[in-house]
Amino acid sequence: MKVAVHNIINNIEQDELDAGRLQEVYDIDVELGKKVSLPESFNSEIRSDLVKLAVASARANRRQAYGSNPHVGKRKPMSGMKHSVEWWGKGRGVSRIMRRTGQRRGAQSPHTLGGRRAHGPKVEKDWSRKLNRNERRLARNSALAATANVDMVSNRGHRFAEEISSLPIVLGDYSENGEKIDIEAFNLNGGTRKVNAIFEALGLGDDLRRAREGRKIRAGKATMRGRVHKTPKSVLLVVASKDGLAKAARNLPGVDVVAAKDLSAEHLAPGGDLGRLTVFTKAAVEALN
Template sequence: MTKVYDLNGKNVQDVELPPCFTTEYRPDLIAKAVVVSRANRRQPYGTKKDAGHYVAESFGPGRGMSRIPRLSSGRAAFAPGTVKGRRAHPPKAEKVWHRKLNRKEMRLAKLSALAATVDEEIVRQRGHVFDAELPVIVEEAFENLTKTKEVLTVIEKIGLAGDIERAKNGKHVRAGRGKMRGRKYKVPKSLLIVVSDPERVRRAAGNLPGVDVVGVDDINVEYLAPGGHAGRLTLYTLNALQMIGEKYGPV
């Protein structure tokens, strides 16, 4: 039996976890599913087909110089080895990024990642900081909270505030070109809040560092195992837990 907390962090009842939370831990399948999911979100990109194409042609033999394409001034152009010449093998827009995964493998990966969220050892190995006993289940009233302050108060009373602080302190400037492209900062993933209806709670908790709010119907492997690493610290509402039991049923 598992404890259910009220908004004051007190145990109000005990419930039994759905059978899907006893699924075997399969880190290989989880990582595979995340790779496929991320690949399918990639946007095709490629260079313009005539990029680097100049009106240049070789002068031919008999001049004591290489037959590389040249402009009328004699400057080499067009060839991959020349200044401002074309790329030899540029990225092509028609490249297929889409990848497939067997339905049963994807389902097992999701259930395995779901089960990992209630395993304290796996969650701590992922780096999360918390004082609560897993799994963390909160009464339905949590879904009616509309203020960030209210959500944060509940999180503190349950014993999960340490992980929010970890994410806040872990925010740093991204390495590489991404910082020039609208994604300057990287923030560690923190608490995942699973609810039956995410609209209200998302407004209240969505601005907390590293926190994601998701409905039961939208749960995927990337939410449960960011980067392919299972064991994300997760808070479930009682409604969401019941919906998960109905949706996934026996393993």
Template structure:
């Protein structure tokens, strides 16, 4: 599989006045370069299920453990234990639970309104996930191969012209400043050109709030 490389020419202009220098202006020119042969990894099969498993495992391995406070309410009352309660004792024909002082409302117990959790989260819980080495390599190759699929790139929210072919490879970069040209060597640099491939701001975004933090299905922001 072959693709066309691009040469970038960046012209930097800056005017100088008596009060000082003005802001710099950039004029980027894109020129067609030579054709190059892509590695075989770009021809791999795109396995979305394997990529999804690798992403979920990566997120799980970065997850920070959380749980209840180690002092067990010695410094400050824990959630669900902030009420002044009393026990009525036995023989009154009511359940033997802690009740708010001067009231009949049950409190603190897991099955009462506003009570504590029966089995809260533990810091010792292991959130990490393992992934087979072959699956990890397959996920990497699939993710690289997905970068040349125009439908998947468009589904990510990018908008581009019909004549654009992926991946976009930069062969050379020349920066012109104050009449002098400085060339930067870029070897097999895969990059997205902002004027040609731009992210659509009207795409779906995550609506943050209780819905997201409580594990409910996400919905796009209106």
């Protein structure tokens, strides 16, 4: 499979604002260059079952163990064991449970009001899921093949210009005011604005706006634990090395940046849903071979 390389030409102009301040305006032109051959993994069979298995395994391996504090008597009692209790003994016609001192009300036992859990979560539990290396590789290749399918990318919810007839998008040369610069190492001065303008010129602006406007406050207790917002997934940028371009793009809402050597099925299919809108640099495509 071959795709055309998109060469970026950035003509920077300066507009004068009030009080003599200057603002840079980016005029982006996109030219189609020579076609490059994509790795054979883009021709792999699309296996959604393997991709979901690999994503579930990756999530499970990141899961943090949790459990109740061990019970250390009155010095450090666990939840549900903080009452002063006594046992009435046998022969009184009542159940043999621990009761609050001086009262009839039961306490501490799992079936009593405010009692401990019968079998609470244990820190020792192993949440990880093993996955064969070959299965993980096949899952990544399947997810890569799905990124080249325009219908699957569109059905996943991504929005892009109608003129885009082939995916993925591969970035080639980058020139700024006539000076050719390595696109992965361009100047970070106004870098995020430059990347935003480049994505707009490539026809991906609608997807960036979808992610930015779709940011919602999460429901539930997670808002009290630092996970306040949910942001839709937008463009995945694959680079050869995390240099200037990666640092500039990572601040855009919904945009993820990953090095080619670290690429996995979870990056290409978040949640196990195939067909993420992906942009590669030419160096990243060569690194995948």
